[in-house]
Structure formats: C-alpha cells, structure tokens
Amino acid sequence: MAMQSHSASNLSCLGDISSLHRSTPQNQTILNWLKFRQMAWRYEEICVAYRETFQWMFRLPGLADAWDDFGNYLSGEGIDAPYFINGKAGSGKSTLLRFIVDNEQTYNKLAFWAPQNQLIVLHFFYWNLGTPLQKRRTGMLRSILHEALSKYPELIPSTLPDIYSNRKESYVNDVPTFEEMKCLWRKPHNFLRYASSLTA
Numbered sequence: 001m002a003m004q005s006h007s008a009s010n011l012s013c014l015g016d017i018s019s020l021h022r023s024t025p026q027n028q029t030i031l032n033w034l035k036f037r038q039m040a041w042r043y044e045e046i047c048v049a050y051r052e053t054f055q056w057m058f059r060l061p062g063l064a065d066a067w068d069d070f071g072n073y074l075s076g077e078g079i080d081a082p083y084f085i086n087g088k089a090g091s092g093k094s095t096l097l098r099f100i101v102d103n104e105q106t107y108n109k110l111a112f113w114a115p116q117n118q119l120i121v122l123h124f125f126y127w128n129l130g131t132p133l134q135k136r137r138t139g140m141l142r143s144i145l146h147e148a149l150s151k152y153p154e155l156i157p158s159t160l161p162d163i164y165s166n167r168k169e170s171y172v173n174d175v176p177t178f179e180e181m182k183c184l185w186r187k188p189h190n191f192l193r194y195a196s197s198l199t200a
Contacts, residue, residue, distance in 0.1 A: 027153045030160055034146040034176065038134050042125040046098045054099040058109075070100075074109035094125060120148050141181035 058071045073083050087093045100106055101123045110119060122144040126135055133139030149156050157164045 024153075026164065027149075027156050030156055030163055031146060031150055031153075033163070034142045034149070036133050036139065036142060038131050039124075039139075039143045039146065042094070042127040042130060042134060043098065043101075043123070046094045046125065048102075049095050049099045054096055057096065057100065058103075058105045071105070071109055074106060075112035097123075097125065120151065122147050136178075138176065138178040138181055141178070142176055145181065 060071075061067055061069055068083070070083060085093055085096060101121075107121065110121070124140045124143045126140065128135050131139075133142070145159070149159060
C-alpha cells in the first residue's frame with residue numbers, strides 16, 4: 001500500500017537518501033518478511049466517495065453538529081489521542097476514512113505542526129470478513145511497518161537490527177508475531193495511524 005506522495009515536503013532529503021538503500025537484497029528480504037498479500041485489499045475495495053460528499057469533515061462544525069472539529073484536530077500541536085469515528089455497520093465509516101486518507105487537505109493540515117519534523121502518514125483498514133491478518137493487530141502492524149520501511153528503507157537497520165545484522169534465515173522464514181511487531185513499533189518516529197472500524 002503506497003504512502004501518499006503529498007506528505008510533508010521536508011521529507012524530500014530523506015527520500016533522496018532512501019533511494020540509495022531501497023534496492024539492496026537485504027532490505028528486500030526484510031520487506032518480504034513483513035508483507036502479506038491482503039495488506040491493501042480492503043482499502044482497494046472501498047468505493048471512492050462522490051465529490052463533495054464528505055467535504056463537511058474539514059469544515060468548522062456548527063453548534064448543532066455532532067462531531068468535533070477534525071481540521072483543528074489535524075493541525076493541532078501533537079496528535080496523541082485518537083479521533084474516534086463511530087457508526088453502524090454499513091454507514092460509510094470506511095468510505096469516510098478513505099476520503100480522509102486520500103484528501104490533500106489532510107496533509108495540508110498536518111503540515112501546520114510538522115513543518116520541520118519527520119512525518120510519515122500510514123493507514124490500515126481492518127476487515128472483519130477478511131483473512132485473519134486483515135482483522136488482527138498483527139496484520140495492522142506488519143502492514144504499516146512495511147509501508148513505512150518501503151518508503152524509507154534506511155530506517156530498516158535501526159528498526160530491525162537483529163534481522164538486518166545477522167541475516168538469519170530462521171528470522172525471515174518465521175511468521176512475524178504480534179509481540180515482535182509491537183516491540184518494533186516502539187521507535188522514535190512520528191506516525192499518524194489510520195485504522196478503520198472492525199465493523200465497517
């Protein structure tokens with residue numbers, strides 16, 4: 001699942017560096033270890049919203065509206081708490097999430113608080129009718145790590161030092177576990193994570 005090309009512009013230098021690392025066999029082995037076939041299936045199956053359908057998401061809500069200012073949330077200083085989007089099954093939550101992920105306004109708002117910081121925007125769409133990895137946290141962590149490290153493979157040595165340094169076949173032949181993925185995710189990088197509802 002490709003990361004959005006219009007993420008923070010200050011990553012351009014890092015992108016130039018990453019091109020030196022992207023094609024190494026060692027990096028590709030590690031990326032293949034994280035990858036699974038169904039990573040993008042749910043995202044790709046979600047219909048693109050009709051034009052103007054969800055534009056209200058970025059507008060200032062009125063007193064009678066039942067949602068908080070999402071644009072202000074994105075542009076606020078630090079994003080530590082989740083922005084919850086609730087709704088019944090089939091109400092369009094996943095379509096709304098795809099609209100947010102694909103919308104340039106999302107990245108323009110994020111640029112207010114991350115003009116000089118490393119920002120990587122990642123997304124994963126759970127699917128309760130899909131395969132086990134599509135509805136479990138292990139699949140989410142594998143997917144977003146694969147997405148981030150595919151874009152910036154120079155982060156692989158520090159993120160996966162045991163596998164990168166030792167090149168042990170036993171590592172890459174074993175299926176990544178949730179505990180492994182959870183430990184790998186505790187790294188000093190800024191991530192905005194999107195995860196659609198399990199009931200969407």
